[in-house]
Amino acid sequence: MTTFLFTHPACLKHDTGYDHPESVARLQAVLDKLQGPEFAKLEWQEAPMADRAQIARAHDMAYISKVYELAPKTGVANISPDTILSPGSLAASLRAAGAACAAVDSVAAGKADNAFCAVRPPGHHAAAGNTMGFCVFNNVAVGVEQARKVHGYGRIAVIDFDVHHGNGTEAIFRSDPDVMVASIHQSLIFPRSGDSSEVGVGNIVNVPLARETSAEGFRQAFASRIIPRVQEFRPDFLFISAGFDAHIRDPLGDQKLATADFAWLTAQLMQVADAHCGGRLVSVLEGGYNPEALGLASAAHVKTLLERR
Numbered sequence: 636m637t638t639f640l641f642t643h644p645a646c647l648k649h650d651t652g653y654d655h656p657e658s659v660a661r662l663q664a665v666l667d668k669l670q671g672p673e674f675a676k677l678e679w680q681e682a683p684m685a686d687r688a689q690i691a692r693a694h695d696m697a698y699i700s701k702v703y704e705l706a707p708k709t710g711v712a713n714i715s716p717d718t719i720l721s722p723g724s725l726a727a728s729l730r731a732a733g734a735a736c737a738a739v740d741s742v743a744a745g746k747a748d749n750a751f752c753a754v755r756p757p758g759h760h761a762a763a764g765n766t767m768g769f770c771v772f773n774n775v776a777v778g779v780e781q782a783r784k785v786h787g788y789g790r791i792a793v794i795d796f797d798v799h800h801g802n803g804t805e806a807i808f809r810s811d812p813d814v815m816v817a818s819i820h821q822s823l824i825f826p827r828s829g830d831s832s833e834v835g836v837g838n839i840v841n842v843p844l845a846r847e848t849s850a851e852g853f854r855q856a857f858a859s860r861i862i863p864r865v866q867e868f869r870p871d872f873l874f875i876s877a878g879f880d881a882h883i884r885d886p887l888g889d890q891k892l893a894t895a896d897f898a899w900l901t902a903q904l905m906q907v908a909d910a911h912c913g914g915r916l917v918s919v920l921e922g923g924y925n926p927e928a929l930g931l932a933s934a935a936h937v938k939t940l941l942e943r944r
Contacts, residue, residue, distance in 0.1 A: 638940045639747040640669060641734035643682040646754045648723030652711065655719065656887060656924040657769040662755050664930035665920065669753065669937060676941060678747070682734035682754060684726070685777060689736055692780035693773055693807055695764040702728070702771060715767045718756075728756055728771040731919075735778030738917040739872075743786040749908070749916040749940050751877070753933070757921040759801035759876045760826060768799065768826060774919050775876050776807045779814060782872045788915075789813060792870035792907075794861065795820070796900055797878020797921045798888035800829030800841070804876065809835035815868045817861050819853070821846060821881070821888055840864045846889035850896050853881065857900065865907050873908045873916045875901075879923035879932035887924045897932045901939040916940070 647659050669677060690699055705712045706725035714720055731754035738750035758775055760768030775793055782788045793808070795801035795818040805828075808814040815838045820829050822843035829841045842860045844853065865873075879897060881890035901918075908916040918936065923929035 637678065637747045638937065639678050639680050639738065639741050639750040640753060640937070641680045641682045641738050641750060642666065642753040643730040643734070645723065645726040645730045649727035649756055650721035650723060651719045657756065660926045661923060661929055662753060664926035665753050665933045668930040668934040671934070673938060674941070677937065680737065680741070682730045682752070683737050684729040685732035685736055689781065690732055690772055690777055692784055693763065693776035698764045714771060715765070718766055718769055718771065724756070724771065730754060731756060731758065731774045732772045732777045735774045735917065735919050736781040739778050739781045739786065742915050742917055743782065748914050750918070751937050751940060752917070752919040754920055758919070759795055759797060759804050759878070759921050760799070761803040762806040766803065770803065773803050773807060775874050776804055778874060778917055778919065788871040790868065790870045791815070791872050791874065792817065792865050792868055793874045793876060794865065794904055795876035795878070795921070796857070796881065797876055798880040798885065798890055799825055799878065799922060801876050802826045802828045805833065805835070805839055809839055812836050812838050814838060815840070815865065815870065817864060818842070819844065819857055819861055821890055824888070844890065848890055850891050850893060853890060853892060854896065854899060857903065862903055862907065866910070869911045871912055871915070873904060873912050875904060875916065875918035876921045877918045877933070877936060878921035879929050882923065882925065882928040882932050884925045884928040885923065887922070894931045894935045898935040898939045901936050905939065
């Protein structure tokens, strides 16, 4: 497999302040792990900046303008109560969304079999006109629209295995039958959405799990409730909102996954992509708030993406 890694130093300049969970240390831990000898074949690519037109396919222009206006030259500002903007945040956010677009372009052109976007801030809590949960732009949603509007893919699936429900992605696509959004997440934690009754127009699949669900229980739910629905949908392109905070060591969740479980999740989705999408798969980093566990889990994810099947 040829796997591209899209990232940019600007994503390390998004300063959330002392003791904020969404810290620079998260991404640095990921990048450090991906420089090991086992990743010699990983092709590093510079994430470009998304332009306003690309972002506007997923977000309201008024919201985009608000982000630009609030982005400070000094000090900090808040785009939502828990989402901080520093002088480096706008560039980081544009690179994060641009990474998703460039990853789509590379996979669509056959330059890469799949791609991983090691970026921050994350995106899956960002809706069209507002945000929360440390997110600015919805990177995956911007990537989905790049795949549809630029490359003409008709049916897109987004699989979100972050421990928190991807409410922003669901909100953007809940009325669009050509985009399936499937989320497996812990119930009754932030953002307190994602009940199994939320089905959109038949395109939304939510699998909420009780706290302290075992790794075996997580795998069983994923294999029985997510994978069959994605196979039935038969997507042309597959996206992963790759949050690693269901790891047993993560401070913001209460799930029991170990590093090997993320390799298993990745392999399951690669099999679906091989069966229905010609292998076309783009993964974008979301959560994961223990830097060491995040580094290990994301490395397992990327190592699996690199493996030829």
